[in-house]
Amino acid sequence: MKFIKRSDRTQPKVSLILLDWSVRESFHLLDYLGKQDIDRDLFEVIIIEYYSRISDAIRPFEAQVDSWLLLEMPNDCYYHKHLMYNAGIVTAKGEICVICDSDAMVKKGFIRSIITEFENNSGIVLHIDQFRNARKDFYPFNYPDFAEVTGKGCINKVGGKTRGVMDDKDTIHNRNYGACMCARRADLIEIGGADEHIDYLGHICGPYDMTFRLVNSGHREIWHQAEFMYHTWHPGQAGEDNYLGPHDGRHVSTTALDALISGRVLPLLENAAIRQLRLSSDKSGGTNQFEIAPAYLDTWRKDKLRAGKQWIAGKTSRKVRHGFVVNRTPEGFIGYPKVLDHPTFSKAREALELRAATESMLLERLDNEIPGRLRRLLPVISTLTYLSRAFGLAFLYLQRRLLRFSQGVV
Amino acid sequence: MLLTNRIAFRWHQFRDETQGLVEGFQSLVVNLVYLRLKFPEKQSFVVILDSRREAIMLWLLWLCNILPRYKVWVIRRTGDLELRSQRDFGGEMLLVASARVFCKHYGLLVELRRQRRFIVL
Structure with missing residues (x-):
């Protein structure tokens, strides 16, 4: 592990944790963070890089970065975002940790909204949803207006809000849990931080693992109704060709869902530094405390996850x-x-x-x-489910195509 | 992304998600049968689902005498669940929710789980 930069802010209220695993092409969030309408000392920005790359995309906004940590994982190790979350939580000096997209746009009241929400509510985990625009002419990122991102090409705007925030049918899939998650650092430590289990290796992961366990421990999950992030299209955003852990078919981790269902609060695999903080009376932590278990260097090796050119999905x-x-x-x-x-x-x-x-x-x-009659019926149930799903999805696909066509987006 | 890759990606997504649905419903049915066989004293409960298709299948399984006839709530929106749980809240019956419906409406169901007998299958 190596620090490129260490925060000298003494008492920030909010710590923003931004991640990279040598893939990010743009960190334009940093530009928007430089235009916030509150005192800059109230928040700190922490960048966690999984490998050893010193990203050129950060250089133009380096003044906005307070801590910049390289985890220096070997290149043959697959990325694990939860390890980076934990590094951020241990490093953070702020009372509130914010884990969010680093390639999204935010308005100038973004940080103020987060602080206000935590001042007005206790025992919460706060999420902020994201407007997403599918227009390819915003790539490479060319600083469109907020109105442009929510205008033509926006795929989830309903009545001035995101579809996810308006939705009450399937929130888990329609809201973007990875866009921005905010929780008190002490609460995150209390639930054992992010789960470093191998099920969360690669693309199937996210801060919702912690959200679900915070909900299990009695916290209220709140989605901000007025503040949003704004995301424009870039290649590879759907996790194509990534290693996928066990998921429900729509890229939500079944291990995280199992935790929610069973009411589990602690992670399956807790980071040693987080455990130390959880069990100690001094939760202030510090940048020198973070530990990476040596076993990960072997179990997360890319060649162990592959059979030929294919990933072996969901080793669990x-x-x-x-x-x-x-x-x-x-x-x-x-x-x-x-x-x-x-x-x-x-x-x-x-x-x-x-x-x-x-x-x-x-x-x-x-x-x-299983009783014989039921066992014989199981394939029938399976076939009926496949057929009805195929018809349902074909209908949905045509409906969406027509909507995009009417908006003039190909 | 190449068109073939895109089609393959979507196909995998469809297959995985549908398999998840199939597994979820099979899990519910098998465990209901198991409850009936091994814990006959705990027969009185309400099954909460999010799909009319699954409710019809449960009804067909009752017709085939594989399952007893349960009271089934089909919940499509969180608002429906709020209404149902208020109206039927006084009952001491065990609530059995499918994993899928629990995950869809967990904000409310986590609260319900803290207040009464409730299992997720």
Whole structure:
């Protein structure tokens, strides 16, 4: 690890944590942060670079950067954003940590809105959604007006707000949880920081892992109704050709969803520095405390995640199949119905769980637990679901195409 | 991105998401059957879903005598859930929500989970 720059701001209220893994072409957020309508000493900007690149994209805005940390991970290691979040949390001096996109635009009241929201509410985790524009003529970024970004080509504007903020049908998929997440640093430390489990390696990750666990620990999740970020199109924004951990098909981590469902608060794999802060009475931390577990240099190696040119998706020790949880342990495999995860039924778990030496043996035994008639019906249910989804998506696709066509965007 | 890559990307997305839906519903049904077989004393509950298709499938499984006939709430919007939970809140029945509906409306359901008997499958 190496610091290019260290913050000399003594008591910032807000710490902005911006990430790069030698891929960012633009850090124009920094330009907008330089135009905020509050005292500059009230916030600090921390850049965390996963590898060793000193990005030229930051140089024009270097005056806005307070801390610039290179984690110096080896090039053959795949990126893990949660490790960078934790580095930011440990490094932060501010009371409120803000994890947000570094290639988005913000209005001059952005930081003030965050501070106000935390002054008016206690026990919250705050998210700010993002207007997204699909026009390719804003790339490379050429400083369009805010009105231009929310105008022609904007794919999620409804009644002056983002579709996600207006939505009450499927918020998890329609809101952009990765755009901007704000939480008190003390609260983030209390839940063990970001989860460094291998399931979050690569593209399937995000601060929502912490949001869900904060909600489980009793915090209220709030989405700002008046403040937004503004994002313009750039190549590779959908994570194409990235390694993907286990996800629900729409790039939301199933491990994070499992945490939400089960009510889990602590991460599966906690960073040592965060744990030290969590257990100590002095939470101030410091830049020299951050630690990277040496085992990651091996387990996150790119060649371990590939079979030929293909990524081996979602290497995980826990799977769910036909409603049974399958856990890999050093002694073999254990399977039990998912309902036994619930505290009401967990007492019966030990008596009802099945064990086998290999995964295939266990799956066969689990299949035999399902009554014969239901087992025969499962493929029918599966086929019906595929067919109805195909019709539904074809309808949705045509509807969106027509909308974009009517807006004049190809 | 090449058109072929784009098509492949979308296909994977469709396949993964639909497989997730299939797995989710199968998980719900298998665990409901398991509850019926192993914990017959806990039969009285309400199943919360987000899809009419899944509600119809549960009804068909009842017709086939694979599942008992449960009270099913189909919740499409958070507002519907607020209304249903207020109206039926007094009951002592166990609420069983599918993982999908829980994730869609977790803001409200996390609160409900703290206040009454509630499991997510």
